Amino acid sequence: MAAVEAGPAAEAGPAAETTLPAAGLTGSQCPRCAVVVYPEGAGCPRCGGDMVATALSTGGVLWTWTVQRFAPKSPPYQPPPEGFRPFAVGYVELPEGVRVEAVIEVDDLASVRIGMPLRLIPPVHSGCAANPGRGVPRFAAPDGPVGR
Numbered sequence: 001m002a003a004v005e006a007g008p009a010a011e012a013g014p015a016a017e018t019t020l021p022a023a024g025l026t027g028s029q030c031p032r033c034a035v036v037v038y039p040e041g042a043g044c045p046r047c048g049g050d051m052v053a054t055a056l057s058t059g060g061v062l063w064t065w066t067v068q069r070f071a072p073k074s075p076p077y078q079p080p081p082e083g084f085r086p087f088a089v090g091y092v093e094l095p096e097g098v099r100v101e102a103v104i105e106v107d108d109l110a111s112v113r114i115g116m117p118l119r120l121i122p123p124v125h126s127g128c129a130a131n132p133g134r135g136v137p138r139f140a141a142p143d144g145p146v147g148r
């Protein structure tokens with residue numbers, strides 16, 4: 001069995017170094033039992049087998065959520081220039097069966113509903129120096145904010 005599955009870009013020339021899409025989240029999948037986790041992990045939580053990196057879907061549905069009504073500890077939180085405003089945070093369930101903690105970007109917190117379709121807002125936060133790859137992704141309704 002191949003250790004790492006080669007993507008379609010593997011033989012495409014200079015761009016071949018990029019094996020996973022930059023626009024999406026990267027999780028891990030167990031080749032043995034198909035469990036998918038996010039963020040990436042080395043060992044399968046179900047069977048203990050080795051995991052391989054896998055690109056996750058950029059769309060999902062809101063599994064549950066709450067409102068962050070006070071500014072998180074800073075750092076790592078960086079308030080926007082206009083100052084802190086309460087925001088929605090929740091778990092987005094992806095088709096792979098994995099739930100991703102995310103900030104839910106909406107103009108009106110009263111519009112947030114469990115089960116609402118959401119899409120990932122690029123660029124994906126790459127985390128901070130002390131915690132690389134562990135930034136909190138942002139999702140929005142398909143017709144919602146594009147980013148701030």
Ligand SMILES: [Zn+2]
Pocket residue numbers: 030031032033034035044045046047048049
């Ligand atoms: Zn497994």
